[in-house]
Amino acid sequence: MKEKLHQLKKEFQKSINEINDTLKLDEVYQRFFGRKSGEMSAIMKSLKDLSGVARKEFGKLSNEVKNELEDIYANKKASLENKAWDDIALSESIDVTQPKLPKKRRGHLHPITQALWQLEEVAKKMGFIIEDGPEVESDYYIFEALNIPEHHPARDAQDTFYIKGHPHWTMRSHVSGMQVRQMREHGVPLRAAHIGRVFRNEALDATHGHTFYQFDCIVVDKNLTIGDLVGVIKTLLEGLYNREVELRLRPGHFPFVEPGFEMEMKVATGLGKERKEKWTEVVACGLVHPNVIKAGGLDPHEHDGFAFSLGLDRLVMAKYGVEDIRHIHSGDLRFLEQF
Numbered sequence: 001m002k003e004k005l006h007q008l009k010k011e012f013q014k015s016i017n018e019i020n021d022t023l024k025l026d027e028v029y030q031r032f033f034g035r036k037s038g039e040m041s042a043i044m045k046s047l048k049d050l051s052g053v054a055r056k057e058f059g060k061l062s063n064e065v066k067n068e069l070e071d072i073y074a075n076k077k078a079s080l081e082n083k084a085w086d087d088i089a090l091s092e093s094i095d096v097t098q099p100k101l102p103k104k105r106r107g108h109l110h111p112i113t114q115a116l117w118q119l120e121e122v123a124k125k126m127g128f129i130i131e132d133g134p135e136v137e138s139d140y141y142i143f144e145a146l147n148i149p150e151h152h153p154a155r156d157a158q159d160t161f162y163i164k165g166h167p168h169w170t171m172r173s174h175v176s177g178m179q180v181r182q183m184r185e186h187g188v189p190l191r192a193a194h195i196g197r198v199f200r201n202e203a204l205d206a207t208h209g210h211t212f213y214q215f216d217c218i219v220v221d222k223n224l225t226i227g228d229l230v231g232v233i234k235t236l237l238e239g240l241y242n243r244e245v246e247l248r249l250r251p252g253h254f255p256f257v258e259p260g261f262e263m264e265m266k267v268a269t270g271l272g273k274e275r276k277e278k279w280t281e282v283v284a285c286g287l288v289h290p291n292v293i294k295a296g297g298l299d300p301h302e303h304d305g306f307a308f309s310l311g312l313d314r315l316v317m318a319k320y321g322v323e324d325i326r327h328i329h330s331g332d333l334r335f336l337e338q339f
Helices: 002-017 020-032 039-049 054-093 109-126 179-187 226-241 290-295 312-321
Strands: 130-131 137-140 161-163 166-171 190-199 211-221 247-252 257-269 276-288 304-311
Touching: 002 020, 002 039, 002 054, 020 039, 020 054, 039 054, 109 130, 109 190, 109 211, 109 226, 109 312, 137 290, 179 190, 179 211, 179 290, 211 226, 211 312, 226 247, 226 257, 226 276, 226 304, 226 312, 247 276, 257 304, 276 290, 276 312, 304 312
Parallel strands: 130 190
Antiparallel strands: 137 166, 161 166, 190 211, 211 304, 247 257, 257 276, 276 304
């Protein structure tokens, strides 16, 4: 175990020394500390198989190495960020000997903002009201009101960020908590879209992030069908992509809808001979569960509804052929200036 920790420490230090940008730094961090397949994480998990004395000895050593590697990572990240700011400062300095200052570059909208505004415009034309809600939310609206009781396993699946010292308050893991608020405020008939950032305790990789955007919709009325659900989603996506889209439904389980579905869209990837199409999940959806209708102050015997949540980040990736979700929130102007 000691030799393994020593070797891991050498590999980590060598990998860190070779890095010159924060994106690659995060990739190395995930290689060693990723929850599912990180090398350091695997060692920490293996401690449970040791006997009492050995577990205590190697547990202490493992924590010391882990803390040391965390410090190396933090120092390297701070160094890279400081260098980035220094480079910006140098690039923005003024040469007073120039006969004429260069023309200033104009900014433009972030691709997430562009996609959001396009979806909002289509939704408004279909009669939806556009709402926002609190990013710090009570666990009642995030879980209980959406038919996820206290001991339901879905609470663990959300990987929720709870507020320290306030066990019943969270950074919202989805914007669907606004559905019950809208039913209580506006009654029926209801067509409402809720947009905003959500937060989940996810390990960063090419397709997952801890902070991303959702576009959530709910419709409540009478005699609504799955066909209505598919029609609204198809209209929104075609408005975003400015082309016809091909969709398909697969059964899925979500506590707040019954029946529930995972909707997939056919997406083209690659260029030239490498170009191919594949089915990609873009939205969780279904008919609103009667318990959620009831939580909204309505009678589920008289009213029904449908709801869905679009992940904006992945829609933007599909629209522009972005291969890594981390580029979208990197703040790297070399990436953002392409849109």
